[in-house]
Amino acid sequence: MIITLKPDTPSEAADALLARISETGLRALHMPGDDRVVLGALGEASVVAELALESHPHVASVEPILAPYKLVSRELHPHDTVIPLGRSAIGGRDFCVIAGPCAVETPDQLRATARAVKNGGAVALRAGAYKPRTSPYSFQGHGPDGLQLLSEAGREIGLPIVTEVMEIADVDLVAAHADIVQVGARNMQNFALLRALGRIGKPILLKRGFAARIEDLLLAAEYILAEGNDQVILCERGIRTFETAIRNTLDLAAVPYIKARTHLPVLVDPSHGTGIRDLVLPMSLAAAACGADGLLVEVHEDPAVAWSDGEQSLYPAQFDALMAKLGALLPILGRRLA
Numbered sequence: 001m002i003i004t005l006k007p008d009t010p011s012e013a014a015d016a017l018l019a020r021i022s023e024t025g026l027r028a029l030h031m032p033g034d035d036r037v038v039l040g041a042l043g044e045a046s047v048v049a050e051l052a053l054e055s056h057p058h059v060a061s062v063e064p065i066l067a068p069y070k071l072v073s074r075e076l077h078p079h080d081t082v083i084p085l086g087r088s089a090i091g092g093r094d095f096c097v098i099a100g101p102c103a104v105e106t107p108d109q110l111r112a113t114a115r116a117v118k119n120g121g122a123v124a125l126r127a128g129a130y131k132p133r134t135s136p137y138s139f140q141g142h143g144p145d146g147l148q149l150l151s152e153a154g155r156e157i158g159l160p161i162v163t164e165v166m167e168i169a170d171v172d173l174v175a176a177h178a179d180i181v182q183v184g185a186r187n188m189q190n191f192a193l194l195r196a197l198g199r200i201g202k203p204i205l206l207k208r209g210f211a212a213r214i215e216d217l218l219l220a221a222e223y224i225l226a227e228g229n230d231q232v233i234l235c236e237r238g239i240r241t242f243e244t245a246i247r248n249t250l251d252l253a254a255v256p257y258i259k260a261r262t263h264l265p266v267l268v269d270p271s272h273g274t275g276i277r278d279l280v281l282p283m284s285l286a287a288a289a290c291g292a293d294g295l296l297v298e299v300h301e302d303p304a305v306a307w308s309d310g311e312q313s314l315y316p317a318q319f320d321a322l323m324a325k326l327g328a329l330l331p332i333l334g335r336r337l338a
Contacts, residue, residue, distance in 0.1 A: 206220060
């Protein structure tokens with residue numbers, strides 16, 4: 001339930017209401033805003049009803065949360081969530097670009113690409129140390145050694161790092177190296193992993209599964225928030241449809257739909273969303289135009305020799321061109337390139 005307090009309600013009254021909600025075993029939430037204070041009560045509706053909060057002298061209204069995803073819903077949290085990242089932040093007015101190779105390959109490859117994306121204006125370096133691949137014979141990543149290389153490159157170049165975790169057993173190790181922990185499309189509904197990530201103090205980048213509905217994505221995010229971690233970034237990365245000309249169908253309509261219903265920031269991955277290098281720039285501009293908070297873009301110093309996903313990776317010069325186009329477009333949209 002959403003409990004909206006009357007203007008000028010003293011903080012002592014709000015605290016007393018929160019304590020009363022907690023005493024019943026319900027989860028109490030405190031969400032002070034600029035113009036009103038909102039409390040939340042999560043749990044059995046019958047228990048909430050027994051509290052008879054409507055009759056409290058400081059309560060303006062009590063309304064049910066209609067969305068199945070409670071904590072990620074704008075009904076409960078009307079203000080945008082902004083997540084700090086290095087010198088920038090994801091969400092709010094800034095538009096962030098996170099870039100890097102699909103996988104950590106060699107120290108030289110990683111450093112060269114990291115320098116290229118840093119010079120181009122990326123706010124973070126993304127690369128995979130653990131790689132979930134369709135074929136068991138494809139490159140699976142360097143694992144812990146890859147994490148170490150990624151950490152060293154991030155410190156040397158001066159960029160926060162984003163990398164994927166695939167198993168609960170690796171959560172602490174990956175979190176020790178990463179500034180943002182990524183959950184890939186294949187693990188979007190690995191609920192045990194999501195719960196484990198809800199108990200760490202790091203931002204989580206949650207990618208949409210390629211056969212997942214929008215509601216599935218939001219409920220997956222709810223698992224993380226329900227464990228106490230409210231630093232979740234959603235990522236639209238394309239879904240599988242009957243279309244086979246491109247790798248996936250990039251569902252950009254999902255971006256404004258999600259942002260209207262949740263307070264969480266939304267990134268777009270045009271690399272996996274199309275699978276075609278030449279489509280990355282136009283779909284990136286389209287993502288900015290439809291309200292995304294940033295991009296996750298694959299860049300490789302030499303995509304022709306990349307160990308994975310070279311066909312969808314930008315050359316550094318193409319990344320520079322993309323950033324220049326974004327720099328010209330974003331002010332028109334009332335945003336700024338972070």
